[in-house]
Amino acid sequence: MNPSLLIKASFRRYKYISLAFVILIAVAAAFSIIISIQERLMRQSSAAVTNQFDVIIGASGSKADLLLATAFLQSKSLNLIPTEQMINILAEDGLDFAAPIAFGDSYKSSPIIGTIAPFIWHLSKDKLMEGEVFTTHEHAVIGANVKLKIGDVITPTHGEAMPEDEHHDEDEHHDEDEHHDEDEHHDEDEHHDEDEVGHNHQHIGSELTIVGRMQPTATAWDNAIIIPIEMMWEIHGLANGHSDANEENIGLPFDNEYLSEASVMVLKPKSIAAAYSLRSEYDEHQTTAFFPAEIMAEFYMLMGDARQILTLMGYIVEALVIISILIGISIMFQLFGRQFAILRALGAPRLYIYLAIWGYIMSIVVVGILSGLLLAYGTSFFINNYIQSRVNISIVTSLSAAEIWMMLMALIIAGILAFFAPLAMMQQSITKQLARG
Amino acid sequence: MSKSLEIQNLKINTFGINGQTILDVPYFNLEGERELVISGASGSGKTTFLYAIAGLFLKLNGKVSWDRSNLYNLASVERDKWRSQNLGMIFQNFQLLDELSVLDNILVPTGFDSFFCPKDMIYKAEKLADEFSISIHNSTIAHMSRGEKQRIALARALIKDAPIILADEPTASLDEANARNILEHLRKISAEGDKTLIIVSHDPAVMEQIDNKLLLEHGKIIKNTLPTIPNVGAA
Structure with missing residues (x-):
């Protein structure tokens, strides 16, 4: 008994209706899968990002702002940590490192961040993709996705990085400015080349040479240019953390009298106990200390409620579409029942007819759901690319077992519902149907 | 060996309280005979008779x-x-599956x-197609002539070599030569395979060639030429 011939024939006969049903199921399935994928990927990606920052300390203020600035490199106007507190933190026992971090400059679409070498090793999992970590103030290490190569020389711009597309216009604008300003400032060693807005300006004379590239970190840091914090302080006319005698030194230890303020400090405690102790000690009136996971947990709780509602909506939409389609197909087969009457008159077993109708319905559902999975994956890929370009967070689009299971459930439910669709068909009078031919 | 057919107290009504009787056969017997032609005016109950003996009604009054x-x-x-095992049926309007190829239509009962x-x-399907001059290379049958469709329906009825062949107006759409050819073929197959051949037809040529005749009018048998008739409904 092989009803495939009849299933094929039904597809030929109702090709446009079948296509419409497939599209409807695909869109409904995709809708519910996309919600699930996006929620999961956002959660996983943000967790992967924040996991790399054990304890964050900033000047007293919003923890969310500090987290966004540190983990996601979202430009925020942050207060600076008082140097006396930085000195205390740097002197703490129980730390693998305490990395002061300074923001504020950029090159094209990449933010330039000042910090110390141990933090680069930490982010890059103790191994660079190529090159080496900075050994002089004029060296820079780039994130895995930065479109520069080892040996390139760049001039930092004061101010935040802009997305590639927006930056393009700015580049042209800068080129004009540079040309215009040459006459006025040609004999100066270092000057600030201001644009029309008067906000962003190049730190001319502070050229940086790219000497290394980090491994991918799946964070916004993949798009960052990391320089010694000493250079960042120098560019901004601040003490570079070392005495005149040691002014070419790089990294820890700093000379306390020459230490400048930093936007945040990222701590890598040696133990959980040390982590809790530090968080508690520095979460006071001058500084804010927190575990990024705390903030993310609150965020996930909020997101979780929204996800539940959206997922439920997705299920309802999908269920309604499948039920509508089953009703539609049942009506369709009632209208075009002659073929089945012919087959029954020729002696086709009921199971044969049944499998032909059920097989046709399930073929539509299976093709629809598989198309929905592909559509969801494609759409999520597109959405994630957009998010990555805007939010500087690395999101690898994937389907999880939960999403596959969700679709399997839809398939099983459709299979059960489709079980009833041919029943009405079987009750029809053969002679009446044949009389219609 | 040909099959025996006996009908007792068969009555088929249209639906509803005031349902009209469309077939009323108190008794009919086809035993030891291989061929029968059923004729009658349009609406006389010929096709209903054929469907009744094919077992196509869900239920009915009487015995078939x-x-x-x-x-x-x-x-x-x-x-x-x-x-499936005993009948080869040819329907009045061919009842082919338009979306299937010629060959697939012939092969439907084998599936x-x-x-x-x-x-x-x-x-066997290719051989039948050849015998009836059917081109199996035509992938769709929707645009075929009625004659071609008739021949495909005929091939489909013969594919399983069923012991009973029920044919509703098998020559109606054919020209004289083709009609003669088809009828000869049906009779030959029936004779060679000792099959029971029951044909519904208006065609005088068919009426002329088959000895056993049953004439229906308003659902009742008004003439029966069968030699072995214990009881004639119209009597």
Whole structure:
């Protein structure tokens, strides 16, 4: 008994209706899968990002702002940590490192961040993709996705990085400015080349040479240019953390009298106990200390409620579409029942007819759901690319077992519902149907 | 060996309280005879008679027995199986499946018994198509002539070599030469295979060639030329 011939024939006969049903199921399935994928990927990606920052300390203020600035490199106007507190933190026992971090400059679409070498090793999992970590103030290490190569020389711009597309216009604008300003400032060693807005300006004379590239970190840091914090302080006319005698030194230890303020400090405690102790000690009136996971947990709780509602909506939409389609197909087969009457008159077993109708319905559902999975994956890929370009967070689009299971459930439910669709068909009078031919 | 058919107290009404009787056959017997032609004016109940003896009604009043077994006592699954194994049917409007190819249409009844169509069946379908001058290279049958469709329906009825052939106006759409050819073919196959051939037809040529005739009018038998008739309904 092989009803495939009849299933094929039904597809030929109702090709446009079948296509419409497939599209409807695909869109409904995709809708519910996309919600699930996006929620999961956002959660996983943000967790992967924040996991790399054990304890964050900033000047007293919003923890969310500090987290966004540190983990996601979202430009925020942050207060600076008082140097006396930085000195205390740097002197703490129980730390693998305490990395002061300074923001504020950029090159094209990449933010330039000042910090110390141990933090680069930490982010890059103790191994660079190529090159080496900075050994002089004029060296820079780039994130895995930065479109520069080892040996390139760049001039930092004061101010935040802009997305590639927006930056393009700015580049042209800068080129004009540079040309215009040459006459006025040609004999100066270092000057600030201001644009029309008067906000962003190049730190001319502070050229940086790219000497290394980090491994991918799946964070916004993949798009960052990391320089010694000493250079960042120098560019901004601040003490570079070392005495005149040691002014070419790089990294820890700093000379306390020459230490400048930093936007945040990222701590890598040696133990959980040390982590809790530090968080508690520095979460006071001058500084804010927190575990990024705390903030993310609150965020996930909020997101979780929204996800539940959206997922439920997705299920309802999908269920309604499948039920509508089953009703539609049942009506369709009632209208075009002659073929089945012919087959029954020729002696086709009921199971044969049944499998032909059920097989046709399930073929539509299976093709629809598989198309929905592909559509969801494609759409999520597109959405994630957009998010990555805007939010500087690395999101690898994937389907999880939960999403596959969700679709399997839809398939099983459709299979059960489709079980009833041919029943009405079987009750029809053969002679009446044949009389219609 | 040809099958015996016996009908007792068969009455088929249209639906509803005031349902009219469309077929009323108190008794009919076709035993020891291989051929029968049923004729009558339009609406006389010929096709209903054919459908009744094919077991196509869900249920009916009376008995329709093939080889002394009442068809309507069988469960519908068993009746489907009986039809599949015993009947080759040719419908008045061909009742082909337009979306299937010519070859697939001929092979439809063979798909009920096995998952893959046996090669000998494909060979037989091609042979039948050749005998009836049907081009199997035409992938769709929707635009074929009525004559071509009629021949495909005929090939489909013969593919399983069923012991009973029920043909509703098998020559109606054919020219004289083709009609003669088809009728000869049907009779030859019936004779060679000792099959029972029951034809519904208006065609004088058919009436002329087949000795056993049944004439229906308003659902009743008004003439029966069968030699072995214990009881004639119209009597």
